[in-house]
Amino acid sequence: MTTCIICHLGIIEGLDSSQDCPNGHLAHTDCLKEWLLHSSNCPLCRESYPNRVIDQFKDFIDQKETEKLASIKNEVKQEEIKKMEQVTSKIIFMKFLESIEILIKEGEFEYALSRLDLHNNGSTSIQKGHDILFFKGKINYIRGRFDLAINQLFKLVKEKYDYPEGFLYLGKAYEALGLNDKAKWAYERVK
Ligand SMILES: [Zn+2]
Ligand SMILES: [Zn+2]
Incomplete structure (x- = not known):
C-alpha cells in the first residue's frame, strides 16, 4: 500500500484524497494542506509543488496566516497590558509603603x-514580601521590640542579602x- 510521506499512514485509493509532488511522492490532501503552511516544497525530495497544487489551498493558507498574525498581535497587546498592570501595581505598593511611613x-x-x-x-511578589518584612522589623525596632525586629530582619537578609536598610x-x-x-x-553589610 502507498503511504503518505507526511504522516506515514496508508493512502487508500478511492477513499483518501491525495496529492503528489512533481516526483510522484504522495501525501494525504489534509496532511499536505498543513505542510504547505510551513513550506511549499515536498518534504521528501524538496521539489517545489506546482502552483496548481498550491492554489487549491490558497484560501486555507491565507486564513491561517491571518489567524497567526492576529494571535501575534493579541500576544503583544496582552504583554503591554501585563506591563501596565505591573507598573500600576508597583505605584500602588509604593503609595502603600508611603502610608506606612x-x-x-x-x-x-x-x-x-x-x-x-x-x-x-494577598498575592504578594517576593520583592514586596521583602519590603513588608523590612517594615515590620523597622517598626518593631522603633517600638522597642528588638527580639521581634531581629527575628524579622534576620529572616529578610537571609533571603535577600542585598538589602542595606535591613542590615x-x-x-x-x-x-x-x-x-x-x-x-x-x-x-559591615550595610554598604
Ligand atoms: Zn498523511
Ligand atoms: Zn517529492
Whole structure:
C-alpha cells in the first residue's frame, strides 16, 4: 500500500484524497494542506509543488496566516497590558509603603503592622514580601521590640542579602540589646 510521506499512514485509493509532488511522492490532501503552511516544497525530495497544487489551498493558507498574525498581535497587546498592570501595581505598593511611613511617624505602630499583615495576605511578589518584612522589623525596632525586629530582619537578609536598610536596622536592634559583635557584623553589610 502507498503511504503518505507526511504522516506515514496508508493512502487508500478511492477513499483518501491525495496529492503528489512533481516526483510522484504522495501525501494525504489534509496532511499536505498543513505542510504547505510551513513550506511549499515536498518534504521528501524538496521539489517545489506546482502552483496548481498550491492554489487549491490558497484560501486555507491565507486564513491561517491571518489567524497567526492576529494571535501575534493579541500576544503583544496582552504583554503591554501585563506591563501596565505591573507598573500600576508597583505605584500602588509604593503609595502603600508611603502610608506606612506616615503611620510610623505618627506612632501608629499596631495599625501599621496590621496593614502590613493585611497586604501580605494577598498575592504578594517576593520583592514586596521583602519590603513588608523590612517594615515590620523597622517598626518593631522603633517600638522597642528588638527580639521581634531581629527575628524579622534576620529572616529578610537571609533571603535577600542585598538589602542595606535591613542590615542597618538589624545592627541597631543588636546594638540595643548590647550584642555589639553581631551589630558590627550587620553594620559591615550595610554598604
Ligand atoms: Zn498523511
Ligand atoms: Zn517529492
